[in-house]
């Protein structure tokens with residue numbers, strides 16, 4: 035069962051960026067992390083590992099976040115600042131990501147299936163909007179990419195692109211972008227939809243506990259931090275390797291062949 039603690043509106047963090055309208059009449063909503071979940075490689079990891087302070091230091095910070103020693107917000111900013119400090123202009127980052135980041139091979143079909151079955155897909159990311167939108171348009175085409183709602187962070191660019199820094203949606207939250215606030219408004223609706231959430235990493239911890247059916251991506255590179263967290267904390271979830279697998283399960287629920295409870299009991 036997702037966390038059912040009543041929402042205290044006062045706990046809502048101040049947002050520096052707007053939200054798209056919520057889908058009030060939807061029966062099902064699919065919310066998904068972007069980096070490492072919809073994409074095969076995490077674009078921020080790609081930048082940090084190749085142009086910033088490198089994989090070793092980045093992983094050490096990820097582990098500290100998981101252990102609660104540092105906030106995701108502060109660790110993530112350090113990673114991106116290591117790229118900017120090496121003098122890589124922001125537009126060059128966007129171009130590099132467009133060339134190097136690939137989609138999960140099942141995502142396009144999954145997205146089209148959702149659209150055909152009136153299941154809105156919302157991307158919920160800790161990434162920066164211009165890099166995310168740039169990669170999404172390259173991989174999906176401008177038309178389809180522009181219809182997808184994206185709730186993420188942004189970037190402040192100065193000096194013609196030479197100086198840049200992430201602009202957090204929720205600067206007062208330790209998550210920088212507290213993804214749970216993309217999900218929580220759906221719980222207040224009179225006809226509350228069934229919520230699917232897809233994620234892979236530490237930036238998804240805040241949202242994971244609020245989904246009805248949580249899908250956790252398992253990647254071959256072994257960086258499966260959300261899976262480790264869910265296993266350690268007994269958070270019910272379904273592990274998946276590609277959106278092809280996830281689509282079959284989502285279809286079972288949407289087409290009433292199985293309930294969310296049955297899916298979770300069967301574990302696949």
Ligand SMILES: [Mg+2]
Pocket residue numbers: 067068069070071076233234235237
């Ligand atoms: Mg991710």
